[in-house]
Amino acid sequence: MELFTFSISPWEIILRGTLVFWLLFLIFRFVLRRDVGNLGIGDFLFVVIVADAAQNAMSGDAKTFLDGALLVMTLLIWNLLFDYLGYRFPLVRRFTESASMLLVRNGDIQWRNLRREWITKDELMSKMREEGLESLEQVKEMRLEPDGRISVIRHST
Template structure:
């Protein structure tokens, strides 16, 4: 249970090192987009890559070449999806969510909060993190597609913020 064989340990060291080098190489070739802030789609690909890496490391029934091919396939599919998203607004609409306005001119938008499953406490935490102690001092709070919360302060009224840039459910 605690130790199977020296060969098993050696296999993990060799295959782990080679799989890690292959994964880093694949990610570098795929470009910066693969390593940026995660959308829901990017998160799924990242978790799947980790799962493949763990399977290659710990399962003797999966060859290193199969694992590398599986990782390359996922990164290629992510590249293809993002390539299509950049070139086709309709495809981009299907693949990505839009930002959602959850506070407007100091007022919570309860329908939007419920739809996005965000509590007022979570919004207040984001406000405090942005140096805004009271919701009344927020021109807008937006739930971004990556799950982060952006705060536009009332003092920033001269900023070029338009409601057309976010979805109001």
């Protein structure tokens, strides 16, 4: 029956889950924006290590099913709350989701934005080739989208 009791205070579990959720949210929202849409080996390794560290930070001495269930519910509630508030209030959405960023306008590379997001010209040209474009002059707009992907709008021919 110990499986269905709390081994530590439920409030401590909620507080730990809340703190780790916010820490990870801020890291993924403001630091790792460009990489959300692409998951390479280094990114995957980072997520695994973060998950392990977060689990240790969140659980403390948690040992029972109820400890884990409450922790998962705390994270779920924060996630749903962010989604709901972002849907209802544009100000919250601006905080929880980054805006798209212009990378190329009418064939001209926006170097400042590339530097800001650590995107190389080679990465930009690779995306252009993936879209079947041969030169920058064919690009009306290229944007880094909130999900980390790069979208391309061609000039109409």
